[in-house]
Amino acid sequence: MSNNTIEFRDVVKYYSDKAVVDGLSFHVPAGECFGLLGPNGAGKTTTLKMLLGLVEPDAGSIALCGYAIPSGARFARQRVGVVPQFDNLDPDFSVRENLLVFGRYYGLSASKTRAMVPELLEFARLESKADARVGELSGGMKRRLTLARSLINDPAVLILDEPTTGLDPQARHLIWDRLRSLLARGKTILLTTHFMEEAERLCDRLCIIEEGRKIAEGAPRELVAQEIGCDVIEVYGPAPTALRDELAPFATRTEISGETLFCYVRDAEPIHARLAGRTGLRYVHRPANLEDVFLRLTGREMQD
Numbered sequence: 001m002s003n004n005t006i007e008f009r010d011v012v013k014y015y016s017d018k019a020v021v022d023g024l025s026f027h028v029p030a031g032e033c034f035g036l037l038g039p040n041g042a043g044k045t046t047t048l049k050m051l052l053g054l055v056e057p058d059a060g061s062i063a064l065c066g067y068a069i070p071s072g073a074r075f076a077r078q079r080v081g082v083v084p085q086f087d088n089l090d091p092d093f094s095v096r097e098n099l100l101v102f103g104r105y106y107g108l109s110a111s112k113t114r115a116m117v118p119e120l121l122e123f124a125r126l127e128s129k130a131d132a133r134v135g136e137l138s139g140g141m142k143r144r145l146t147l148a149r150s151l152i153n154d155p156a157v158l159i160l161d162e163p164t165t166g167l168d169p170q171a172r173h174l175i176w177d178r179l180r181s182l183l184a185r186g187k188t189i190l191l192t193t194h195f196m197e198e199a200e201r202l203c204d205r206l207c208i209i210e211e212g213r214k215i216a217e218g219a220p221r222e223l224v225a226q227e228i229g230c231d232v233i234e235v236y237g238p239a240p241t242a243l244r245d246e247l248a249p250f251a252t253r254t255e256i257s258g259e260t261l262f263c264y265v266r267d268a269e270p271i272h273a274r275l276a277g278r279t280g281l282r283y284v285h286r287p288a289n290l291e292d293v294f295l296r297l298t299g300r301e302m303q304d
């Protein structure tokens, strides 16, 4: 048996005659934060559902906490906390009641769950909302409650499907802070996201998937260094093609996406000199990031 908490080997899942997960392999050692990145419809949620034994793969093998999935899913899930893509909190119940009800699903005694509630409320920064109904909470608070709820059985592994989609930047930062504290406590995390910044901040390693296939895998910094390896000047303006013809001789590579021209540069000066003072153009010079990796590998941006 391996030391990996999560293992996917050549996993395939068809819906109708389309492979929505197509030969996917990855592994997550204990204590690591691993990210599954990909645009809408890439197969992220389907991958997590297969891991939890909720959807059966058509080929390949999956292991979670040492159990083969789906046959051992019932046992594995005892060690796992889940934050689904869409919150499924009970709107008629208070914050505290939502935690108590969930404890019952895991077969915990009422007194044991009750004893855990203060700590979970504190973790989620929801102490002052304990008796509020879920309907009164902001999106960020609901997400933190779902995260707190996933911890009720003190799981070793957390599986989070887009933990911060739809949240404002402040709410997102609070979730990131909470996830980092869980990693510091030794939890293993598998998360999906569209947010490059989220992946760059939290993930030890990640894989980018597109149409169910892995197109890149590695540590965020390594991937950026390997695939891009230089700075980027983004130019926003009405005629990106003409601009490309003009700037391409001074760039290692260029890419156009919508109204934006991306110039990959080792030396930014010649392009700066040409753009300075022009009206009707905006541009930024920045280090390369994961979004550039995605663009490079697929020819388009992650958000669609």
Ligand SMILES: Nc1ncnc2c1ncn2[C@@H]1O[C@H](COP(=O)(O)OP(=O)(O)OP(=O)(O)O)[C@@H](O)[C@H]1O
Pocket: 015, 016, 020, 038, 039, 040, 041, 042, 043, 044, 045, 046, 047, 085
């Ligand atoms: N139950 C289902 N029946 C048929 N097709 C499905 C089903 N669930 C998902 N799909 C299809 O499988 C593909 C992958 O869907 P999935 O939900 O895994 O993507 P995702 O990466 O989670 O996307 P998003 O970022 O929008 O959440 C999509 O084309 C989707 O339409």
Ligand SMILES: [Mg+2]
Pocket: 044, 045, 046, 085, 161
């Ligand atoms: Mg999804």
